[in-house]
Amino acid sequence: MLLRSALLLLAITLPAYASQPLTVDWLDLLPAEDYQAMLDMPDFDHGVGLDAEGNFSNSLRQRDNSLPAVMYSTKVVSEYDGKTLRIGGYPVPLETDDQGRYTSFFLVPYAGACIHVPPPPPNQIILVDYPTGIAIDDIYQAFWVQGTLRVEQTRNQLADASYQLQASRVWLYDGE
Template sequence: MRSYWLCIFLLLPLWLEAAPRTVDWLDLLPQEDYQAMLDMPEIGHEGTEELPGDFSSSMRQRDENLPEVMYSTRVVSELDGEELRIAGYPVPLESNAAGLYTSFFLVPYAGACIHVPPPPPNQIILVDYPRGIAIDDIYEPFWMSGKLNIDQTSNELADASYRFEADKVWVYDGE
């Protein structure tokens, strides 16, 4: 019995080190952007009309009434190459032959491309998940774990400051 506990005691640090650290979206903001977000007035989204499922237009539109922090590409360089876990909402981009999404944006709140201003680029993560996942509802959050990289990416839909090489993606379960 003694050797059992000794083994657990010796292996526990390795197990804890192997688990990816869970981060929050605010952890992706450099200090100056974090403070600017805290000081920002609430943003309304009235007056925008899109069809449900139309992801093609609003994430790239610039609203001159929004503060500059809403367009920030500044990043937290210490996170580059880190194995992390984060939860967010998908914005589908590319699917494989089986109809599973292998590329999507992850954003901090639901409907970021429909009826609400998009998050700033440093709050958008381009996710690569070669295994693919079904995304039936963009209002259903997902957890993912893998490697976060700083990678300024731009496509017709949005700009992203981070890229995530996902090892695992699963429906948000609270923990």
Template sequence: MRHLLITLALLFPILAMAAPRTVDWLDLLPEEDYQAMLDMPEISHDWGTEAPGDFSNSLRSSDRNLPEVMYSTRVVGEMDGQHIELGGYPVPLETDEQGRYISFFLVPYPGACIHVPPPPPNQIILVEYPSGLAIQDIYQPLLLTGTLQVAQTSNELADASYRMRADKVVSYPGG
């Protein structure tokens, strides 16, 4: 019996990694931000015209008239270190020698830097994907599996409150 318990204790971390926790973007919002989003007034979606293939527009909102929750960096601390599966849309950042994206932001809705206000930092994940991914269409949803970290990141394009090292990235089923 003792041998069985030791074997199970050694296998538990492996088994836990085998089945990622499926999360939704709302799971990344602390309760106060979730409620603020529910109470938020309608926001205009006329943020400019799309330049196909141009990912240089900023995910930072220059409109300081939006509700405070649209700038929130508050996080759900329990998400740190979780092995998760999450769907979203890419905002390409950095490529490898073959032109595959090894770094990108994942956001909850398409066109986040073009037609709609950018999501708040606690709804942006900086993704590192060493295997690389060809991104031809930012409107094609992706499904990512990896380990989520609570980590504030800032670059010229955006601020993000989460970071993920993706193990697997695929087109979202039915997307």
């Protein structure tokens, strides 16, 4: 009887658990050699704080020869291709719909990319497609993004991205 009850409980809970998206961290998207190179990288001194005026004319694609090669890496973790996942990050708005909601944006691991700090490498940039659209009032506000991740290189005038995500849900980051 106890075994039957345990199997019934497992049969009920497993499908619900299996349908939950995998929560990943940005470091999960780095291949082992890039992860180690990031750990070995020296600290950056940007000489400015978050209150300093930003230069929005900078592109995420601008190359700074003083940065290590890992900062331009397009190496990926192919095991995530086609997986449904969620990841927290900061938006870099790209395209809006006719109601002003953002339907396309880059998701990056830290706020202020291209303003006060060196941009992340392409394998730390995700191009998000979200046809439903979302208002982005503050690029310093983090979001959760959930959907299907694809390992696919994207290049445009603003940035190179090694991942794309077809979002099914986007919401303000709540820590959970």
